[in-house]
């Protein structure tokens with residue numbers, strides 16, 4: 001028998017970690033311990049709030065390219081098997097750039113696995129854009145996707161316990177029914193900033209505000225990277241009411257996750273109307289706002305932390321956090337890497 005496993009956190013990163021373990025038939029070994037779970041809403045719980053999609057915004061280090069690639073290929077399997085039930089769909093996407101165009105290394109990697117990938121010709125660019133890409137990608141109805149993963153894991157024997165931990169030491173008390181010290185995955189997102197025993201002050205929030213509208217006729221993603229803003233239109237697949245997420249903001253170091261601002265909503269509506277005039281039928285129909293929301297991306301100086309820490313006395317933590325703005329699109333690959341660390345130097349019992 002292997003070690004029991006405790007996953008602290010049930011955001012998308014913890015749930016992907018559980019899902020990959022379940023593919024190895026280890027769901028029964030897992031106890032999730034989390035303050036917030038699918039179905040909850042809190043500014044300290046990033047995963048339920050957004051569009052979201054797989055876009056080109058992620059970094060271009062070898063590790064980041066690999067997390068994206070592994071995630072994309074495995075998301076295809078989840079999509080093909082579960083599609084609507086999981087709240088995932090594949091939709092067309094166009095991204096325009098006024099600056100910060102993706103590196104050739106990144107483009108080469110993406111071209112090798114993303115379907116319908118095409119660099120736009122100059123004549124097909126919008127005003128002020130210097131570069132553009134078209135491709136087919138994954139869209140997530142995020143609250144539905146994480147609820148699906150929780151239900152999938154529960155059905156296969158995983159346990160979910162609601163608890164706020166003050167110190168990582170407390171995690172070792174769970175999953176210990178057989179007297180075996182569990183391996184602990186730290187998937188606490190923004191919570192990693194002050195989790196006792198392993199608090200990581202390199203973690204910081206990147207605040208975003210979004211506007212969710214009802215626009216069932218919008219079936220395509222559109223994004224624009226410009227010097228001061230990232231602007232995007234992301235349909236939420238399989239949402240009742242045809243919801244579309246409009247954004248956004250990237251406010252580094254801003255912990256204000258509870259308030260939304262009218263001025264930011266106005267800016268988002270103005271920018272997304274310009275980018276995708278069909279959202280309000282070229283100004284002919286009033287936009288129907290469903291909600292405005294703010295959230296904190298769990299960013300980290302030095303990037304994502306996927307690292308094994310041996311604490312002595314057979315106690316092992318595997319850190320897996322700091323997904324920033326790409327937890328849905330790169331989290332599966334992060335989970336595969338984190339789990340590969342589990343098998344190294346198994347603790348002596």
Ligand SMILES: Cc1cc2nc3c(=O)[nH]c(=O)nc-3n(C[C@H](O)[C@H](O)[C@H](O)COP(=O)(O)OP(=O)(O)OC[C@H]3O[C@@H](n4cnc5c(N)ncnc54)[C@H](O)[C@@H]3O)c2cc1C
Pocket residue numbers: 008009010011012013014033034035036037044045046047048050051052053054055163164165166187188189190191192195206207208209210247248294295296297298321322323324325326327328329330
């Ligand atoms: C506006 C916005 C738009 C985004 N768009 C996209 C997108 O299009 N595509 C994409 O891939 N990503 C997107 N993201 C990023 C994505 O949402 C995050 O990367 C992801 O949700 C992070 O997941 P996580 O599991 O690391 O953290 P979380 O979802 O925050 O989960 C953390 C978990 O740890 C638990 N926890 C923390 N501390 C403790 C503790 N002390 N004790 C017990 N439990 C604890 C929490 O309760 C929770 O269960 C967006 C984010 C924002 C804000």
